[in-house]
Amino acid sequence: MKPGKDPAAAAAPGRTVLCRLADVADGGSNGFAVHWRGELLRFMILRRNDHVFVYANRCPHKGLPLDFTPGRFLDHAKTHILCTNHGAVFRIEDGFCVSGPCAGKSLRRPATEVRNGTVYLVD
Numbered sequence: 197m198k199p200g201k202d203p204a205a206a207a208a209p210g211r212t213v214l215c216r217l218a219d220v221a222d223g224g225s226n227g228f229a230v231h232w233r234g235e236l237l238r239f240m241i242l243r244r245n246d247h248v249f250v251y252a253n254r255c256p257h258k259g260l261p262l263d264f265t266p267g268r269f270l271d272h273a274k275t276h277i278l279c280t281n282h283g284a285v286f287r288i289e290d291g292f293c294v295s296g297p298c299a300g301k302s303l304r305r306p307a308t309e310v311r312n313g314t315v316y317l318v319d
């Protein structure tokens with residue numbers, strides 16, 4: 197996990213850099229910690245072509261980070277997000293938990309924007 201860095205983004209009002217799009221392999225995932233709204237927060241990002249899905253890296257079950265191996269959030273088939281703590285499984289497209297101890301709950305999803313190859317959190 198590494199903090200996002202982009203000096204140019206500091207000037208963008210209401211935007212905080214999460215990462216570069218190139219920091220996430222197509223079809224893969226990665227994790228980042230950034231200062232946002234006065235706190236150091238962890239996020240996961242999953243990429244499908246130029247589309248990204250960003251969620252707080254905090255499981256609705258126990259509030260723990262989902263990735264035992266930093267940046268690895270997907271199951272073996274790479275079709276769902278997997279919490280490695282107790283096996284909760286979430287849909288990539290909306291963060292809804294389809295099985296496990298927090299079934300029916302969802303990952304928190306911040307507003308995001310991708311511009312010029314940079315992924316931003318939007319206030």
Ligand code: FES
Nearest residue numbers: 255257279282284
């Ligand atoms: S902390 Fe994620 S399933 Fe328990």
